[in-house]
Amino acid sequence: MLASVFAKTLVEQRRALIWWAMGLVAACLLTTAFYPSIHENAASFERLLDSLPEGLRRAFGEDFASPAGYLQARLFSIFAPVLFLIFAIGAGARAIAGEEEHKTLDLLLSTPVPRRRVLLDKAFAMLAATVGLGVVLALAIAVSGPPFEIAVSTANIAAAVGDCVLLSIAFGSIAIAVGAGTGRRSVAIGLTAGIAAGSYLIDVLALSVDGLGWLQRLSPFFFYRESDPIAHGLDPWDAVVLAAIAIVSTGIAVAAFDRRDLAA
Numbered sequence: 001m002l003a004s005v006f007a008k009t010l011v012e013q014r015r016a017l018i019w020w021a022m023g024l025v026a027a028c029l030l031t032t033a034f035y036p037s038i039h040e041n042a043a044s045f046e047r048l049l050d051s052l053p054e055g056l057r058r059a060f061g062e063d064f065a066s067p068a069g070y071l072q073a074r075l076f077s078i079f080a081p082v083l084f085l086i087f088a089i090g091a092g093a094r095a096i097a098g099e100e101e102h103k104t105l106d107l108l109l110s111t112p113v114p115r116r117r118v119l120l121d122k123a124f125a126m127l128a129a130t131v132g133l134g135v136v137l138a139l140a141i142a143v144s145g146p147p148f149e150i151a152v153s154t155a156n157i158a159a160a161v162g163d164c165v166l167l168s169i170a171f172g173s174i175a176i177a178v179g180a181g182t183g184r185r186s187v188a189i190g191l192t193a194g195i196a197a198g199s200y201l202i203d204v205l206a207l208s209v210d211g212l213g214w215l216q217r218l219s220p221f222f223f224y225r226e227s228d229p230i231a232h233g234l235d236p237w238d239a240v241v242l243a244a245i246a247i248v249s250t251g252i253a254v255a256a257f258d259r260r261d262l263a264a
Contacts, residue, residue, distance in 0.1 A: 005108060005118055009125035013091070017129055020087060021136045027083070028140035031074050032148045039065060039149065067150040068231040071141070076160050076230055080137065081221075084168035085196055088130050092175030093188035095122035096257060100183045105262070116254045119180060123250050126172050134165040152230065159234035166242035167224040171196050173249035181256035220245060 010017075064073050096119060099105040108118050138161040142154055171192055179188035199219040206216040216222040223242055227235035 005121035006125050006128075009095075009122055010129060013125075013129055017132065020133055024083065024133060024137045025140045027079070028075070028137060029144050031071070031079075032141070032144045032150050034074075035067070035070055035148045035150050038070060066231075067145070067152050068156065071150065071152065071160070072228065072230050075141075076164065077225075080161075080164050081167055081224065084130065084133065084164050085171055085193075087133065088126060088168035088172030089175045089189060089192045089196070091126040091129060092123075092172035092192070093179050093185045095119070095126060095176045095179060096253075097179030097183050097185040097188050100262070101185055109262075115257050119176070119254055119257050120250070123173065123176055123253070126176070127169055130165055130169055130172065134161045137161050137164075156230055156233055159229035163224055163227075163229045163234055163239070163242075166239055166246075167220060170220055170242045170245040170249070173246040173253070177249045177253035177256060180253040181260070183260070183262070 064070060096105065099108060109115060138157050141150075141152070141157050141161075144150075145152060145157075174195060175188045175192040178191050179185060182188065200221050203216055203219040203221040203225065206213060206219075206222075216226075220242060223238040227233070227238050229235070
């Protein structure tokens with residue numbers, strides 16, 4: 001049953017995953033192709049960044065001219081995280097609540113396999129699909145960067161993409177928990193997206209206001225952004241925090257799903 005539900009979920013997503021992969025490659029090519037012209041006019045863009053509030057400037061990255069700084073500002077500050085969050089939250093919301101709304105959950109639970117096994121299958125499928133898209137993005141950057149003068153080490157590319165994947169899996173796991181507890185996909189998407197947006201605003205606000213540094217540590221985006229992995233590599237403690245959010249959320253999802261009366 002573990003292999004069948006896991007495989008069934010990925011097979012059902014195969015067309016969407018292909019389109020997502022193609023979109024990520026296209027977005028990456030579009031980003032890297034603009035770097036030479038951006039580099040030539042770096043001074044103008046630096047002045048533009050200097051005109052932004054400090055919180056936004058630090059969130060987007062303050063070095064627009066270097067390859068790593070450009071990728072941080074154009075790709076990893078907001079664009080890639082948003083795309084991966086949309087995918088992971090959607091997949092997490094569909095995991096249980098989507099099956100329930102489409103009246104297919106009963107079929108999955110008609111075998112003697114425990115509910116938690118079904119939920120964990122779904123969570124692993126979300127994890128595998130998100131990691132797969134991360135690999136696609138990393139390869140796209142590594143292949144398309146050098147022709148456009150973007151020279152960033154493979155290790156740092158993997159660190160930045162891995163950080164993005166961890167962030168999205170954390171929120172995808174929250175969506176699974178909300179969906180497993182409520183049985184409503186729209187609630188899982190809306191509530192998790194709201195938490196993600198609020199977390200981002202907390203991080204930016206704390207960057208802009210003195211004395212609110214403690215508030216940042218309540219935001220997963222702080223642990224995503226703080227180490228600047230595209231330039232300095234992935235901080236192990238930041239990765240542990242994001243992974244812990246995913247693990248705890250999945251545990252809550254298992255407990256909530258086990259206790260729910262699906263006949264109600």
